[in-house]
Amino acid sequence: MAAARAYSIPSAIDQVCTPYRDVATLERECLDGVGMGFNGEQVMLPSQVDVVQRLFLPGEEQVRAAVKVLVAEKVAELEGKGSWGVDGRMVDRPVIEAARRTVGKMEAAGVDISGVWEAEKETKPE
Numbered sequence: 001m002a003a004a005r006a007y008s009i010p011s012a013i014d015q016v017c018t019p020y021r022d023v024a025t026l027e028r029e030c031l032d033g034v035g036m037g038f039n040g041e042q043v044m045l046p047s048q049v050d051v052v053q054r055l056f057l058p059g060e061e062q063v064r065a066a067v068k069v070l071v072a073e074k075v076a077e078l079e080g081k082g083s084w085g086v087d088g089r090m091v092d093r094p095v096i097e098a099a100r101r102t103v104g105k106m107e108a109a110g111v112d113i114s115g116v117w118e119a120e121k122e123t124k125p126e
Helices: 023-035 046-056 060-078 093-108 114-119
Strands: 084-086 089-091
Touching: 023 046, 060 084, 060 089, 060 093, 060 114, 089 093
Parallel strands: none
Antiparallel strands: 084 089
16 A cells, blocks of 8 residues: 655745835735735845735634634544534545645744634534
8 A cells, every 4th residue: 555645735936026116016916926826926125025925824714714624633533533524614634734734824924823723722523
């Protein structure tokens, strides 16, 4: 039997916004990039980092959903469940991995989501 492989989604970074002083254009290009599936945007100046980070990071609802999945996963694992549900949505290995990526992005960006973990600590698998 072959060993299970870990798959990751490659990073796709959008090109630099050339009107580097135009924040509105940078925001529009970032939102277009998010819509096209990019994971980030190249920057020319340190002042652009906050804008890019804010627009490419997962939103509050996405973070909350990811944390709920990861909290419930621990219980599901103890119960021997391979797939289960959270909030009426089926959860299996690809959903768990996506949740890990979402939380990982927040951690890598230095965003404190401890309040979300605390608020969702009682989440159980359905």
